[in-house]
Amino acid sequence: MxxxxxxxxxxxxxxxxxxxxxxxxxxxxxxxxxxxxxxxxxxxxxxxxxPVDAFAEACARVLADDGPAALQYAASEGWGPLREQVAAMLPWPVQPSQVLITTGSQQALDLVGKVMIDAGSRVLVETPTYLGALQAFAPMEPVVEGVAGDASGPDMDDLRARAPGARFFYVLPNFQNPSGRTLGEAQREALVETAAATGLPLLEDNPYGELWFDQPPPAPLAARLPGGCLYLGSFSKVLAPGLRLGWVVAPPALFPKLLQAKQAADLHTPGFNQRLVSEVMKNGFLxxxxxxxxxxxxxxxxxxxxxxxxxxxxxxxxxxxxxxxxxxxxxxxxxxxxxxxxxxxxxxxxxxxxxxxxxxxxxxxxxxxxxxxxxxxxxxxxxxxxxxxxxxxxxxxx
Amino acid sequence: MxxxxxxxxxxxxxxxxxxxxxxxxxxxxxxxxxxxxxxxxxxxxxxxxxPVDAFAEACARVLADDGPAALQYAASEGWGPLREQVAAMLPWPVQPSQVLITTGSQQALDLVGKVMIDAGSRVLVETPTYLGALQAFAPMEPVVEGVAGDASGPDMDDLRARAPGARFFYVLPNFQNPSGRTLGEAQREALVETAAATGLPLLEDNPYGELWFDQPPPAPLAARLPGGCLYLGSFSKVLAPGLRLGWVVAPPALFPKLLQAKQAADLHTPGFNQRLVSEVMKNGFLxxxxxxxxxxxxxxxxxxxxxxxxxxxxxxxxxxxxxxxxxxxxxxxxxxxxxxxxxxxxxxxxxxxxxxxxxxxxxxxxxxxxxxxxxxxxxxxxxxxxxxxxxxxxxxxx
Known part of the structure; x- marks a missing residue:
């Protein structure tokens, strides 16, 4: 047969x-x-x-210095020196042990979705919001609700009303994709206070924060409420997206589960790429x-x-x-x-x-x-x- | 406050x-x-x-020839020439359009889990089986059942009894991790026939197939029943694991959903790494x-x-x-x-x-x-x- x-x-x-x-x-x-x-x-x-030339130099140096190790399996948490560099870049006290290197910050959205969303969980997002986040959360079958707002930011009354039982509020405070909206100092303070008052976790995504034109944006939400935020960052907009390097800073309560989800997802982010970016970033390159x-x-x-x-x-x-x-x-x-x-x-x-x-x-x-x-x-x-x-x-x- | x-x-x-x-x-x-x-x-x-030197040469060439494109966002499916090279490597007719490049074959397990496993779905594995697959499937909350077997392979009566309603049978036919077990020609024929007779999809994982010592193993299951198999491969064991490059070959019915899951998971596998491996593989390097x-x-x-x-x-x-x-x-x-x-x-x-x-x-x-x-x-x-x-x-x- x-x-x-x-x-x-x-x-x-x-x-x-x-x-x-x-x-x-x-x-x-x-x-x-x-x-x-x-x-x-x-x-x-x-x-x-x-910075093509800087990457070419970094490739040569990384492979010459430690080629076999750079091409070997590596730790799921990420390359130690890069975790230290990320922690040191951030404008609030972050331990390298809180930094999980991800395969682009898109993967961090996938991991957070896995760890925090059950089928039917309510998840809050901005109106409008980043489409890639909606796609990352979708496989976990949440009920996604847009928080009302205007050009200045989300409406705090609406957020407060929706907070009970919601798993988190996903927010992109700087030069948002798609709207270009930036939350001002007062909006950030109000948002953090509302989150703290309602116990609502914040998922802060900051891929564009370094791309300010006249003055740096106000401090991140995570700098104001570190224990209440997951913070996502990326090298895609300041170095190159094709290396797929991002990170998530997680409170101790969340880090181990995100790490387990990371390991199951792709074992680790390419170690060669992590060493390249670590090498390029030396001596204040950024x-x-x-x-x-x-x-x-x-x-x-x-x-x-x-x-x-x-x-x-x-x-x-x-x-x-x-x-x-x-x-x-x-x-x-x-x-x-x-x-x-x-x-x-x-x-x-x-x-x-x-x-x-x-x-x-x-x-x-x-x-x-x-x-x-x-x-x-x-x-x-x-x-x-x-x-x-x-x-x-x-x-x-x- | x-x-x-x-x-x-x-x-x-x-x-x-x-x-x-x-x-x-x-x-x-x-x-x-x-x-x-x-x-x-x-x-x-x-x-x-x-092959550290070959990678060093490839880095220099890829960045010199097309650096900005190699560092830019890329297609979720994978880099076209690499998809063609993978399709051409496989010992049965595969279209490049069926090849999805993944961030290591571990990610392919994650994507298959997302697309094919509901909470409570029954999933069949070998006894023993690859631990990383159990971890990749776990977040989708399957009921995982080990198929009985011995040193020669899985027991066909047990497989047939368990097949109804199971989402797939995950099998690693060559030099299995952990057992080192290889399925012989007769076992493969029996397995494919049982799968076809029961309509049970096969998830074939082949990271070690090229590492044979005396003679190549028998043809893959996917070569025997292409429409009934998802086939996973990897560059980790023949080139380097630290680049995180694998692939899944999927029948047309499955490919679009795996691609959507891939896009949501990390947008795409690092394009630079794909071009490196594509470059290294030229002229019969492997x-x-x-x-x-x-x-x-x-x-x-x-x-x-x-x-x-x-x-x-x-x-x-x-x-x-x-x-x-x-x-x-x-x-x-x-x-x-x-x-x-x-x-x-x-x-x-x-x-x-x-x-x-x-x-x-x-x-x-x-x-x-x-x-x-x-x-x-x-x-x-x-x-x-x-x-x-x-x-x-x-x-x-x-």
Whole structure:
């Protein structure tokens, strides 16, 4: 009896598989990353900022000094010197033993989800929130609730009302993806006080914090309430995303379980990559390197703001002025829908991400996310002009 | 009101966290990896086999040719040329589109667990089985059942009886970790036929397949029943584990969900590492490199077999003769317990892993796993002599 003559294999998917979906952004990128399209859609750091020469030197040194060890299995916690460097970088007292190195900070979201979310657990997020976090939590089958808020931050009454029984509040206080929103000093104090008063754990994600344009953002939430926060950081935006290096700082109560989840997930983050980044960071490299990224991204943001100012005259479009990071958030006039606008924009050679993908609950269909770091200043000028033309064409009054 | 004056943060762990435990092996390694201890406990490939120079050249070339792209975010599926190289390496027709690059094959176990295991799902494993797989599946809260078997392979009657309703059978046919067991041609045919007849999906894990000593093992299960198998492979044992590069070959019905789980887990496996391995593998590198690993490990296995033959005379210890891989499996005489033996062995300067950790169900407490690849031939001689002395001391008749 040949296998081919038999009934087929009975593949049965887990229930959670039904909740896992292709990333909307990913699907959009497939359409929009064609030659000739100016893309404000992606979330890619500018590859011009990657310190290729420093990495080449570090590769040579790490392999020459300790090649076999750098290529061997390593500890699940991470490479000791890198854990020390991360702890020392942070603006509040952190022990290296609290730092778990992860395969990008995306993995930290996956690990936190595994350790803290049961099927049906309530999890709170910002409105809007980072899509990758929604995807990381989804396999654990939470009920995700968006906390109401405005351009200044989450609404404390709504947060207080939702806190009881929620597993955590996921918050990205600096130059948020997607909205570019930054929480001010007063908002941070209020948020930490509300979290402490309600016992609500905070999951603070800070991939963009170093990319400030005029002044550093206020101190992290974790610096204010270390025992009540899990804090996520990343090297993706200050060095290079392709090495997949992030970390989570965890209170002692959480660290051992996150470590066990980490070990089960991929044994450890590539040790070679950890040594490379540790080597590159020596002697204050980031202090010399990151200002260049800030200056570049600030110029690009300014180019986009100037282009919007110039091209969107009279169209009823609103947008914010991010104080750092990579993204600007815009809103179309009443009656318009960003998802419907997208194909017309692509037809005119420009792409963006409709904001609806970033909402846990009811979406604001008029919103869109514009990345200002991938396209050049010249492309930004042409792209925003094309976007304005598409909006003009699409406008209900047109 | 200061946060410190308030009741503490209400950290609530997911139910699954209770099922996540520190690896027994990891805990043992902490005790045993002290200076002066000869360790047969770890599962580390010999670092002497890592092609450090080839990696140094590849680093320089990849960064010089395409540095910014190598350090940028990349596709969740994996680097196209590497997917093609993996597909071309496999001994049955595989499309590159079926190959998902993972952060070590451990991650593939995590992804399969997420996509195929609900809480309470029945999952079948060998007796004994790879501990890392048990750990990867545990967060999805399966009921894991060990399929009965002997030194030749799993018992087909037991497998057939357990197949209905089980999500898959996890099987490591070549030089298994921990037992060193290899399934022969007849066992593979019987296994594939049983799987096909019952519709039971197979999860085939093959990290050691290239490390054969005298002749290549029979063709993989996936080559016999491609539509009924998920196949896991790894570069950890033929190039270097510290880069964390593995893959899963999935039938079209499973691939999209595994890809979504992969994207949510860590976005993608480090692109730099993928390009390095792709570069190193060019021009038939593995065909020249792997024979040296095989020869080294064969010499080490022979040294361990000779030492066991010499030192265990009359002690009632039994062991097998692995035809490849890294591990040998031994069994103490009746009345002895490997976990109780361990501290006495460590006191005499030698360490191993008690076999009980590798059983899903009732464990055989007399078994132990001995790695023959990390210690040198001279250390093997001294270590086995010390182990024999510990057994002699520990034996009930002593």
């Amino acid at each position: 040949k296998p081919n003559d038999l009934p087929g294999t009975r593949w049965t998917l887990a229930q959670r598989a039904a909740r896992m979906n292709p990333s909307v952004i990913r699907e959009i990128l497939k359409v929009t990353e064609q030659p000739g399209i100016i893309s404000f859609a992606g979330g890619l750091p500018s590859a011009r900022t990657f 202090d010399r390197h990151v200002p260049g990224i800030r200056a570049l991204y600030r110029r690009q943001r300014d180019a986009m703001l100037a282009a919007l100012e110039r091209e969107m005259q009279g169209l009823g479009v609103h947008w914010n002025r991010p104080e750092g990071g990579m993204f600007l958030w815009a809103r179309l006039p009443a009656g318009m829908d960003a998802a419907q606008l997208l194909p017309r924009a692509v037809a005119r050679g420009v792409a963006f991400v409709p904001g609806a993908a970033f909402y846990a609950g009811e979406a604001d269909a008029r919103t869109l996310r514009l990345s200002f770091v991938t396209a050049s200043a010249d492309e930004i000028d042409r792209g925003i002009a094309a976007l304005a033309a598409a909006i003009r064409e699409h406008a209900p009054s047109a | 200061k946060p410190n004056d308030l009741p503490g943060t209400r950290w609530t762990l997911a139910q699954r966290a209770a099922r996540m435990n520190p690896s027994v092996i990891r805990e043992i390694l902490k005790v045993t990896e002290q200076p002066g201890i000869i360790s047969f406990a770890g599962g580390l490939p010999s670092a002497r086999t890592f 065909d020249r490199h792997v024979p040296g690993i095989r020869a080294l490990y064969r010499r080490q296995r022979d040294a361990m077999l000779a030492a066991l033959e010499r030192e265990m005379q009359g002690l009632g210890v039994h062991w097998n003769r692995p035809e490849g891989g890294m591990f040998l499996w031994a069994r103490l005489p009746a009345g002895m317990d490997a976990a109780q033996l361990l501290p006495r062995a460590v006191a005499r300067g030698v360490a191993f892993v008690p076999g009980a950790a590798f059983y899903a169900g009732e464990a055989d407490a007399r078994t132990l796993r001995l790695s023959f690849v990390t210690a040198s031939a001279d250390e093997i001689d001294r270590g086995i002599a010390a182990l024999a002395a510990a057994i002699r001391e520990h034996a009930p008749s002593a």
